[in-house]
Amino acid sequence: MFSQSEENYLKAIFHLTTAEKNGISTNAIAEKLATKPSSVTDMIRKLSDKKVVSYKKYYGVALTNSGRKIAAYIVRKHRLWEVFLVDKLDFSWDEVHDVAEQLEHIQSPKLIQQLDQFLGYPTQDPHGDPIPDKDGNLKTIEKCLLSTLAKNDSGIFVGVDDSSSDFLQFLDRRRITLGKQIKVIEKEDFDESMLIEINSQKMTISKKIANNLYIQKS
Amino acid sequence: MFSQSEENYLKAIFHLTTAEKNGISTNAIAEKLATKPSSVTDMIRKLSDKKVVSYKKYYGVALTNSGRKIAAYIVRKHRLWEVFLVDKLDFSWDEVHDVAEQLEHIQSPKLIQQLDQFLGYPTQDPHGDPIPDKDGNLKTIEKCLLSTLAKNDSGIFVGVDDSSSDFLQFLDRRRITLGKQIKVIEKEDFDESMLIEINSQKMTISKKIANNLYIQKS
DNA sequence: ATAAATATTTAGATTAGTCTAAAAAATGAT
DNA sequence: ATCATTTTTTAGACTAATCTAAATATTTAT
Known part of the structure; x- marks a missing residue:
């Protein structure tokens, strides 16, 4: 223990x-x-x-192998609880971290087993991060930072790097939500900002933002 | 804190x-x-x-008043979590205590507020114990121990005194579940056991059992 | 290659929560 | 009312997790 x-x-x-x-x-x-x-x-x-x-x-x-397994199980619990909070208790994705940080330490294999079932065996948490399976295996999807995309590349927004409350709320205001299609219209050499298209409208994004958005290229 | x-x-x-x-x-x-x-x-x-x-x-x-309020809130959390475990995660009433004992310490007013709503604002936990409201008030129902009933008295089984796993499982085996009608058919002076009727059938119950069942007289 | 800067470890102290053993207070029996 | 028993408190020690300050090892820059 x-x-x-x-x-x-x-x-x-x-x-x-x-x-x-x-x-x-x-x-x-x-x-x-x-x-x-x-x-x-x-x-x-x-x-x-x-x-x-x-x-x-x-x-x-x-x-070690056993250490990795234990750690993955804690991450599993954390992410399952995040899904619970968002899907069942109407938390928004920027509110879940601190609570999940506490819930992840609850000791009860049955609790997690049943929670997983109750949630429909989700594979990702509300920020797009993968949920380790029971054996601690993590299925990572092919993704890259928006900042690495070239002009005219496009893909789907699948995750964030920084999941601070401030950043997530910023994304909410800009209507940048998980699963949306994003296309790079223009890259500015000077400050490395980009013009992107999302929700059929264009917006400018700073380098810092582009460094925090994961894209699955299409 | x-x-x-x-x-x-x-x-x-x-x-x-x-x-x-x-x-x-x-x-x-x-x-x-x-x-x-x-x-x-x-x-x-x-x-x-x-x-x-x-x-x-x-x-x-x-x-003190503030101490009582804090304590009642912990009990509120404990009992709400028990309802969650039984109603949503298919735990049985003898399995919830230890997990709720951990969950009651999670600090997040929003979590409890939302959980309460999600569960439909329950007023009792799976053992029939009242759930304190947000202000720490406890609405107790009129109840008495089965052992205090006289011959031919009857009422509804509304709660247990001892909620140990062993006792609750015993009740499950005997099909004695919350909300059932119970009638005292006979009381034995010698060992204070009773013959009761429940589920349209008669069964004998020891003094110890009768001392652990709360009845709302009818 | 050596000196300066940085990273890491050690030594010793602190706090929360617990324990054992002994002392002190309250209670109960005659 | 006194003595024995029980309950409660005190004193002193222990562990887990942390800290500060000092010592030591490693890395970097010249």
Whole structure:
């Protein structure tokens, strides 16, 4: 059994792990969890004793197979709860994160099994992120940042990188919602802004925005 | 804000408080929470500093108005979650307690507001216990223990005193479910068992069982 | 290759919540 | 009313999770 704090560390490492990076740094974890590097060292040592992370002093940390499975299950729970909040309790996609952050720690396999069924076995959360299956497998879809598209490319808006409340509310105001078709009409070299077409109308989008929108090319 | 532990103490005191008793004893709280009296003394002092309980050394403890309101809200959350688990996720009434015990600590007023609406503003949990309203008011119905009924009295089964899994499963096997009509056919002086009629059939019930079933007399 | 900057770890302290053992207060029995 | 029993509190210790400050290792820049 793992404490909430231990679970949060596992999840943070899971999210910081990408195909490229092998050892996750103490500082990166500390920043992600808004804690101090010294606290991270302590906790990592504890998780290492429990065989859920492998750790070599000064060389960062990585999840073991069992650690990855536990982390994926926490992410699964988090995302299922987000779907519940949006689909059943009429939360908007910018309101769900903090509550799901609490709900993900509830211990009850039956609860999650039944919730999954109740929600109709969803595969993505309200931000377009994939929901790991029971075995911790994550089916990622082919997607890229809007900023990487060339003039006249188009695709479907399938996810966000930053899911802060401010950003999500901005998207709501601009009527940029998951599943919409987006076409790049013009790219401005000077500030890297773009003119895009969505909902049959054109709008200008800054580089920062384009860097936070995932597109599935068509 | 109150920690999970503080919330559990408030809830325990809330449940131990009845019309008769004014000061709840340290030992009673310790037993309810499966902890030690010395731990209770420490926590009570802390809750007293926070003005949610009134406390005089050696004379027990009582909730203040604000303490009572907080405790009632935790009970409200617990019971709403129980309804959710039974009505929406197909849990049976003997499986919900431990999960609700965790869910009651989730902090999100909107979550509870929306859940309440989603469930259709229920007034009772799956065991027949009343759900406190938003202001912490508890509407108790007129009820008495089956053991207090006389021969030929009858009424509706509206709640249980003991809601342990074992007892609830026993009731399931005997087809004794909330809302059923029960009539006392015979009372046995010797062992205080009773012969009752339910579901148009007769069955014998021990004193212990009769002491755990609440009846609304008709 | 060395010095400066950065990252990480260690050492020691703190807080919340708990415990055991002993002391103190209240209660109950004669 | 006194003594024994029970209840409650106090004192001191422990663990998990965190922190600050100092020490050490690694990386980067010249």
